[in-house]
Amino acid sequence: MSSNYLDIIRPGINTTFQDKGRDHLYHIGIPFSGAMDNRNYLIANKLVNNNLDSAVIEFAYQGPHIKYSGEKINFAVTGDVIFSIKKKDTEIEGNCYESYQIENGDEINIISTNKSVYGYLALGGEFDLKFQWNSCSINTKANIGSNDGKKLDEGQRINLKKINSNKDIKKTNYINTKIENIRVIKGTNFDYFSEEGKKIFYEKEFTVSKLSDRMGMRLEGPKIDNIVNTNIKSEGLIKGVIQVPADGNPIIMLSDHGTIGGYPKIGVVASVDYDRLVQMSPGSKIKFKEINLSDAETLFRLYEMETQNLLSQI
Amino acid sequence: MIKNISNLGDAALYCDFGNEVNKSINSQVIKYFKSIKEKKFEGINNLTPSYNKLIISYDLKKTNFKEVKNYVENINAEYSIDINSKKLEIPVCCHENFSMDIKRLEEILKLSREKILENFLNKEYFCYMTGFIAGMPFLGDLDENMRAQRLETPRVKVPKGSVALTEQFANIYTFESPGGWNVLGNTPLDVFDSSKEDKPNLINPGDTVIFKEITLDQYKNYNEQ
Numbered sequence: 001m002s003s004n005y006l007d008i009i010r011p012g013i014n015t016t017f018q019d020k021g022r023d024h025l026y027h028i029g030i031p032f033s034g035a036m037d038n039r040n041y042l043i044a045n046k047l048v049n050n051n052l053d054s055a056v057i058e059f060a061y062q063g064p065h066i067k068y069s070g071e072k073i074n075f076a077v078t079g080d081v082i083f084s085i086k087k088k089d090t091e092i093e094g095n096c097y098e099s100y101q102i103e104n105g106d107e108i109n110i111i112s113t114n115k116s117v118y119g120y121l122a123l124g125g126e127f128d129l130k131f132q133w134n135s136c137s138i139n140t141k142a143n144i145g146s147n148d149g150k151k152l153d154e155g156q157r158i159n160l161k162k163i164n165s166n167k168d169i170k171k172t173n174y175i176n177t178k179i180e181n182i183r184v185i186k187g188t189n190f191d192y193f194s195e196e197g198k199k200i201f202y203e204k205e206f207t208v209s210k211l212s213d214r215m216g217m218r219l220e221g222p223k224i225d226n227i228v229n230t231n232i233k234s235e236g237l238i239k240g241v242i243q244v245p246a247d248g249n250p251i252i253m254l255s256d257h258g259t260i261g262g263y264p265k266i267g268v269v270a271s272v273d274y275d276r277l278v279q280m281s282p283g284s285k286i287k288f289k290e291i292n293l294s295d296a297e298t299l300f301r302l303y304e305m306e307t308q309n310l311l312s313q314i
Numbered sequence: 315m316i317k318n319i320s321n322l323g324d325a326a327l328y329c330d331f332g333n334e335v336n337k338s339i340n341s342q343v344i345k346y347f348k349s350i351k352e353k354k355f356e357g358i359n360n361l362t363p364s365y366n367k368l369i370i371s372y373d374l375k376k377t378n379f380k381e382v383k384n385y386v387e388n389i390n391a392e393y394s395i396d397i398n399s400k401k402l403e404i405p406v407c408c409h410e411n412f413s414m415d416i417k418r419l420e421e422i423l424k425l426s427r428e429k430i431l432e433n434f435l436n437k438e439y440f441c442y443m444t445g446f447i448a449g450m451p452f453l454g455d456l457d458e459n460m461r462a463q464r465l466e467t468p469r470v471k472v473p474k475g476s477v478a479l480t481e482q483f484a485n486i487y488t489f490e491s492p493g494g495w496n497v498l499g500n501t502p503l504d505v506f507d508s509s510k511e512d513k514p515n516l517i518n519p520g521d522t523v524i525f526k527e528i529t530l531d532q533y534k535n536y537n538e539q
Contacts, residue, residue, distance in 0.1 A: 023359040028515045029445035142448045185323050236362025236369035238326045259445040268323030296324035300374050
């Protein structure tokens with residue numbers, strides 16, 4: 001029996017364990033999964049002196065309310081999140097991007113994400129989790145990963161295998177910036193769409209629909225007209241692909257996407273904008289902007305340098 | 315041979331082997347897939363073979379389009395590895411408990427239930443690819459008179475093990491999932507088993523599958539034998 005554990009008082013809406021995800025499995029139908037917002041995932045681990053590929057708790061909208069039992073441990077929350085820490089006789093409001101120390105009996109209550117979707121809770125230590133294909137990321141659709149591939153549930157107890165001896169408190173000043181446009185690279189079926197349809201795609205605003213989850217983001221807006229064929233022979237997908245089915249409303253493939261699809265691909269979200277894309281909550285407005293491959297590569301390199309910079313300052 | 319290589323976004327190569335769907339083109343795709351997988355090029359993190367395309371994803375932190383394209387263009391996939399495929403018999407029960415779309419198929423195909431089963435069972439089908447959901451095999455080709463379109467409104471839940479048809483293809487739902495294919499029967503076999511990490515898929519691209527009919531009693535006792 002582990003003497004350090006969390007009890008889930010309230011699980012939140014879609015709370016899962018995530019890490020870097022799993023690769024080399026598309027050909028058997030298993031997507032990457034892993035933390036949706038990779039930058040915030042890495043920062044969360046760094047703030048609690050973990051290895052950067054450690055498992056964290058990812059939540060969407062409303063997060064979990066947990067009670068901790070055991071030795072002193074650090075934790076940190078990243079994203080744009082409202083949460084509180086309840087100690088014996090006080091309850092304080094927590095700040096993101098700052099680590100805190102909790103002890104036996106303390107509670108963390110993650111109330112909600114603010115105008116965003118995903119947040120991360122990292123504990124300074126190692127959860128006792130099952131790994132499948134070198135990852136404990138939960139894929140609720142295929143029931144793969146830790147926790148039998150299911151989201152966290154009320155009343156559950158989660159054990160910790162290890163608590164970091166380094167309990168230095170860390171803090172950083174990171175602000176999740178919003179971007180006006182999501183940059184995209186032209187898709188392999190771009191010419192399936194009418195001139196008007198292509199214009200709409202780059203010039204009009206789309207709204208993120210409520211029917212969005214870790215698998216995909218559905219958009220609503222002016223219809224994009226297909227003039228060739230509303231189906232293609234099924235072929236591989238990657239995250240960020242924007243498919244347009246017969247109804248003319250784009251769907252963007254996210255981290256738990258189906259690995260094969262048969263709808264024409266109008267574009268692919270540039271890797272540089274993926275972390276910010278997934279944070280767009282239902283009702284948000286999206287505008288796409290075309291960039292070429294070489295600009296996309298350069299922008300990603302800069303984004304990655306910025307991430308490394310942020311991490312090195314923690 | 316690969317007819318054209320383009321980029322799919324900034325982190326994947328889109329290798330186009332043509333537009334037709336047939337065994338010979340698909341075997342080319344699988345040859346490339348197996349050769350590249352074997353050679354483990356640094357930075358390539360996923361490969362998705364399909365009927366006539368191969369998508370190669372890579373980690374943009376480690377490599378880029380130009381490097382991976384150059385690598386793929388110079389690879390000798392022609393004679394590298396034989397396909398090493400298996401022939402598998404899949405038991406299927408077509409009792410009315412399972413064949414949810416038999417009436418629809420009878421109407422669309424204008425064939426009796428008996429004739430539909432006769433056309434479908436005991437024939438060799440080639441596995442073109444696996445995916446969409448984990449382990450789902452895409453098998454073909456069905457006889458010309460067996461080709462029906464997808465359901466107009468997909469089901470929210472298709473039961474695990476369902477054997478279903480669309481166009482020239484058959485597939486197996488490896489776990490309960492939404493889906494729009496015409497369900498003809500159900501197999502008691504576990505076609506995907508995530509506890510077998512090295513070999514989770516029973517059926518792999520290049521394999522040949524033959525469906526053999528079993529009765530409802532045999533179906534019920536199947537996993538107790």
